[in-house]
Amino acid sequence: MKRNPLFFNVSEKYLFHEVKTRVEAFKKSHPDAQIISLGIGDTTKPLAPTISNALQEIGQGMGTSQGYKGYGPELGLVELREKIIKTLYPQISWLDSDEVFISDGAKSDIGRLQILFGDTTPVALQEPSYPAYFDSSLMIRQKRPITLSCVPTPNGTSRLLLDTLPKGSLVFICSPNNPTGTVFTRSELKEYIEISKMNGHILVFDVAYREYILEGSDLPRSIYEIPGAEEVAIEVGSFSKSCGFSGIRLGWTVVPKALRYADGHSVNKDFTRLITTLFNGASYISQKAGIIALSEQGRKETLEQVSLYKESTKKLKKALLERGAKVYGGDHAPYVWVEIDTLTGWSSFDYFLSKAHIVTTPGIGFGPSGEKFLRMSGFARSDDIDESINRILKLNLRNPIE
Amino acid sequence: MKRNPLFFNVSEKYLFHEVKTRVEAFKKSHPDAQIISLGIGDTTKPLAPTISNALQEIGQGMGTSQGYKGYGPELGLVELREKIIKTLYPQISWLDSDEVFISDGAKSDIGRLQILFGDTTPVALQEPSYPAYFDSSLMIRQKRPITLSCVPTPNGTSRLLLDTLPKGSLVFICSPNNPTGTVFTRSELKEYIEISKMNGHILVFDVAYREYILEGSDLPRSIYEIPGAEEVAIEVGSFSKSCGFSGIRLGWTVVPKALRYADGHSVNKDFTRLITTLFNGASYISQKAGIIALSEQGRKETLEQVSLYKESTKKLKKALLERGAKVYGGDHAPYVWVEIDTLTGWSSFDYFLSKAHIVTTPGIGFGPSGEKFLRMSGFARSDDIDESINRILKLNLRNPIE
Numbered sequence: 001m002k003r004n005p006l007f008f009n010v011s012e013k014y015l016f017h018e019v020k021t022r023v024e025a026f027k028k029s030h031p032d033a034q035i036i037s038l039g040i041g042d043t044t045k046p047l048a049p050t051i052s053n054a055l056q057e058i059g060q061g062m063g064t065s066q067g068y069k070g071y072g073p074e075l076g077l078v079e080l081r082e083k084i085i086k087t088l089y090p091q092i093s094w095l096d097s098d099e100v101f102i103s104d105g106a107k108s109d110i111g112r113l114q115i116l117f118g119d120t121t122p123v124a125l126q127e128p129s130y131p132a133y134f135d136s137s138l139m140i141r142q143k144r145p146i147t148l149s150c151v152p153t154p155n156g157t158s159r160l161l162l163d164t165l166p167k168g169s170l171v172f173i174c175s176p177n178n179p180t181g182t183v184f185t186r187s188e189l190k191e192y193i194e195i196s197k198m199n200g201h202i203l204v205f206d207v208a209y210r211e212y213i214l215e216g217s218d219l220p221r222s223i224y225e226i227p228g229a230e231e232v233a234i235e236v237g238s239f240s241k242s243c244g245f246s247g248i249r250l251g252w253t254v255v256p257k258a259l260r261y262a263d264g265h266s267v268n269k270d271f272t273r274l275i276t277t278l279f280n281g282a283s284y285i286s287q288k289a290g291i292i293a294l295s296e297q298g299r300k301e302t303l304e305q306v307s308l309y310k311e312s313t314k315k316l317k318k319a320l321l322e323r324g325a326k327v328y329g330g331d332h333a334p335y336v337w338v339e340i341d342t343l344t345g346w347s348s349f350d351y352f353l354s355k356a357h358i359v360t361t362p363g364i365g366f367g368p369s370g371e372k373f374l375r376m377s378g379f380a381r382s383d384d385i386d387e388s389i390n391r392i393l394k395l396n397l398r399n400p401i402e
Numbered sequence: 403m404k405r406n407p408l409f410f411n412v413s414e415k416y417l418f419h420e421v422k423t424r425v426e427a428f429k430k431s432h433p434d435a436q437i438i439s440l441g442i443g444d445t446t447k448p449l450a451p452t453i454s455n456a457l458q459e460i461g462q463g464m465g466t467s468q469g470y471k472g473y474g475p476e477l478g479l480v481e482l483r484e485k486i487i488k489t490l491y492p493q494i495s496w497l498d499s500d501e502v503f504i505s506d507g508a509k510s511d512i513g514r515l516q517i518l519f520g521d522t523t524p525v526a527l528q529e530p531s532y533p534a535y536f537d538s539s540l541m542i543r544q545k546r547p548i549t550l551s552c553v554p555t556p557n558g559t560s561r562l563l564l565d566t567l568p569k570g571s572l573v574f575i576c577s578p579n580n581p582t583g584t585v586f587t588r589s590e591l592k593e594y595i596e597i598s599k600m601n602g603h604i605l606v607f608d609v610a611y612r613e614y615i616l617e618g619s620d621l622p623r624s625i626y627e628i629p630g631a632e633e634v635a636i637e638v639g640s641f642s643k644s645c646g647f648s649g650i651r652l653g654w655t656v657v658p659k660a661l662r663y664a665d666g667h668s669v670n671k672d673f674t675r676l677i678t679t680l681f682n683g684a685s686y687i688s689q690k691a692g693i694i695a696l697s698e699q700g701r702k703e704t705l706e707q708v709s710l711y712k713e714s715t716k717k718l719k720k721a722l723l724e725r726g727a728k729v730y731g732g733d734h735a736p737y738v739w740v741e742i743d744t745l746t747g748w749s750s751f752d753y754f755l756s757k758a759h760i761v762t763t764p765g766i767g768f769g770p771s772g773e774k775f776l777r778m779s780g781f782a783r784s785d786d787i788d789e790s791i792n793r794i795l796k797l798n799l800r801n802p803i804e
Contacts, residue, residue, distance in 0.1 A: 001519070001523065001570035001571075001572070001602050001603065001604050001663055001664060002522075002523070002570055002663060002664055002665075003663035003664070003665055003667045003672070004518060004519055004520030004522075004523070004672070005520065005522075006520055007520075007667075007672045007675070010675055010679075012675070016678075017678055040473065042472040042473045043472050044470070044472065045470070046464065046465050046466050046467050046469070046470040047464045047465045047470060048465075049465055051464075051465070052461055052462060052464055052465025052466075053461075053465070054461075055457070055458075055460070055461025055462075055464060055465075055687070056457075056458045056461040056462050058457070058461070059454055059455075059456075059457025059458040059460070059461050060454060060457075060458055062448065062449045062453075062454055062457060062649075062650075063448050063449045063450075063451055063453070063454025063455070063457075064448050065448050067448070068446070068447070068448040068449060068646070068649075069649040070444035070445045070446065070642075070646070070648040070649050071442065071444045071648045071649060072649060104506050104651070104682075104684075104685070105682045107680070107681065107682045108510075108680065108681055108682065111517075111679070111680035111681070115513075115517070115541060115542060116406060117403070117406055118406030118407065118408055118409075119521060120404075120406075120407070121403065121404070121406070132679055132680075135679040136679055136680055139517060139676060139679060139680070140517060140542070168403035168404055169403075170403070200403050201403065202403050240472075244470070244472070246472040246473045246682075247464075247470075247471040247472050247473060247474060247683075247685070247686035247687075248464075248685055248686065248687060249506070249682065249683070249684070249685040249686075261403055261404060261405035262403060262404055262405070263404070263405055265405045265409075270405070270406070270409045273409070273412055273414070274541060276419055277412075277513070277534055277537040277538055277541060278509070278510065278513035278534075278538055278541070279509065279510055279513070280506075280507045280509045280510065280648075280651065281649075281651070282506075282651070283506070283649070283650055283651045283685045283687070283688050284649035284650065284651075285457070285649075285650060285685070285687055285688070286685050286687070
């Protein structure tokens with residue numbers, strides 16, 4: 001059999017896999033180093049008590065005739081879909097439960113959306129961004145995605161040039177952004193929606209970090225807060241970063257019925273067909289845990305954890321600024337985006353690993369505009385954050401010597 | 403945006419979705435009918451006690467700093483991969499843990515394998531078979547899959563004509579087969595492997611029902627029991643039917659390193675890259691439960707449940723034969739494949755629904771060769787099986803009157 005020619009286009013290693021490989025190599029040559037990871041954005045706090053207790057009950061129930069569940073609906077438990085609407089989209093009056101699809105995490109649904117739109121649709125993506133958008137596109141279409149550079153500078157964040165794209169493009173954007181930590185404002189989104197409407201684009205709006213937007217801020221947590229978005233946008237969400245579900249695997253995708261192809265066909269209908277064919281639903285246990293996570297007590301406990309991660313990120317940002325780095329993000333996101341003069345590409349990654357035994361993620365891994373940056377995550381354990389700060393405070397980030 | 407043209411090729415409803423719709427309609431017009439489902443192949447027995455207990459412990463642990471887990475390896479926990487090898491492939495000496503990929507179920511990995519081989523690879527499949535093979539192929543390639551008819555007859559099961567396929571085909575086969583319940587013998591598989599080797603085919607061998615092969619039988623539970631299979635075959639497995647994990651979501655896929663494309667590229671390497679891009683691992687909870695399910699006690703308890711499902715299937719088969727139906731399968735599979743003269747297509751489905759209030763699955767839903775058949779599942783609750791048998795014994799299946 002011939003190899004799938006598309007795989008010649010994919011770089012051999014996925015970003016975080018490459019990070020892991022480099023760290024392993026460093027550990028081998030420095031067996032005594034106390035390495036702290038501020039690399040991959042993975043939650044570290046134990047599950048909230050309400051959720052842990054619920055999991056025990058679900059596990060017990062699955063061992064009884066009354067509580068046992070086999071296959072559920074491929075689209076997800078209706079109770080969870082309704083709970084998501086009630087809790088996370090209270091102001092979106094048009095949203096119905098068959099517009100909410102439960103996934104085993106945003107990454108899987110990003111891949112499934114690539115299949116939905118097929119190999120002839122032009123794809124674009126905000127850059128720097130989560131590498132899965134780019135790589136998953138390479139796996140199903142010959143044409144490379146168009147990258148829309150969008151970097152924070154001391155004078156603000158550059159605009160997404162959606163009007164330069166071919167008509168009818170599929171565009172992946174993420175807000176709060178991973179890795180830069182910047183958030184699109186209402187007026188920016190309004191403009192992007194208008195341009196998309198005029199050009200027949202469909203936006204895939206990733207809100208994995210929505211809970212990191214500060215309370216009381218007017219920044220939108222969902223693209224549907226802007227009227228008309230339901231005609232141009234799909235929204236992808238995740239329980240990973242807001243509830244510590246990165247290991248439990250749960251997310252959702254909103255595909256509004258108002259979203260139509262040029263010929264009037266319903267995108268929601270095609271996605272429903274795709275999900276019933278390529279997926280058999282998220283784990284029943286994860287879904288039941290998700291319902292609890294969205295209960296009043298679950299919300300209270302999980303949002304407290306989010307606050308603590310935000311606190312860590314803020315402290316990290318302060319230390320980095322103090323030592324002379326330029327730092328973006330970190331206010332409405334669990335990530336800081338760090339610029340250090342003279343260090344580019346993997347060299348800033350290697351610098352922090354060798355000088356401070358801190359694992360970061362090189363900005364270049366998120367796209368070419370990330371070359372001068374690196375990302376640090378505030379998801380580490382509090383003691384690791386404190387120790388990282390001690391180490392950072394010993395560095396000279398204005399004139400780093402490699 | 404233009405609609406993905408491939409979706410014009412996909413029938414609007416997935417088989418089991420259509421079954422559900424017909425049953426709902428019948429319920430509305432017959433609100434008092436006591437409907438029993440022998441339709442979808444879904445397990446009904448509560449989780450084995452060892453697994454239910456383990457789930458409670460895992461849930462409790464996830465609420466502690468020591469027990470909490472975030473992202474795991476995309477390919478799955480090494481402990482689970484090793485346990486699968488030790489328990490399910492003890493005789494396969496070449497099999498290494500990085501040839502075993504943990505999935506959230508066979509259906510998801512079937513979709514991911516379609517992507518792996520790309521849109522220009524010719525696809526073929528045993529027919530009748532699980533509809534996801536066919537439908538998932540339609541979603542990523544223009545060319546329809548070639549169907550290889552393979553039906554049981556009173557004189558044995560017809561041969562798969564693998565030598566008639568274009569060179570380098572991807573072929574989906576399933577043994578024990580869903581829906582017909584037949585199992586390929588060692589000599590049949592040996593022949594299929596030889597033909598595949600000569601023609602550059604890759605076989606995807608689905609063993610979701612492997613535990614239903616009777617103890618002591620010489621029928622192969624894995625294609626790798628036949629030497630040389632590692633050069634031509636991928637094997638897809640599932641915890642759903644053997645451990646009652648249909649709601650928990652767990653499976654595995656073996657992609658041997660010996661499997662190579664014509665140019666020498668490793669299929670395993672491409673699949674690894676695909677999995678790290680399109681998937682973030684199965685739920686940690688499901689994986690830990692899988693490890694317990696493969697422990698000595700877990701095996702004992704789950705295989706006891708399998709025995710009870712087999713017992714039910716056997717009783718069902720006996721009753722159907724007694725009333726004059728032709729019945730295949732049911733010996734090494736949880737399904738019986740029923741042929742009733744004069745009833746074809748959806749009419750046999752409608753017959754059982756209206757005359758006995760029993761939900762079945764029409765054979766036609768598994769492919770054109772299934773037209774004269776229907777599938778009944780032995781997975782129902784024991785009391786439902788007994789009541790179904792009472793009702794079947796009142797039918798005249800030699801001369802059914804619609």
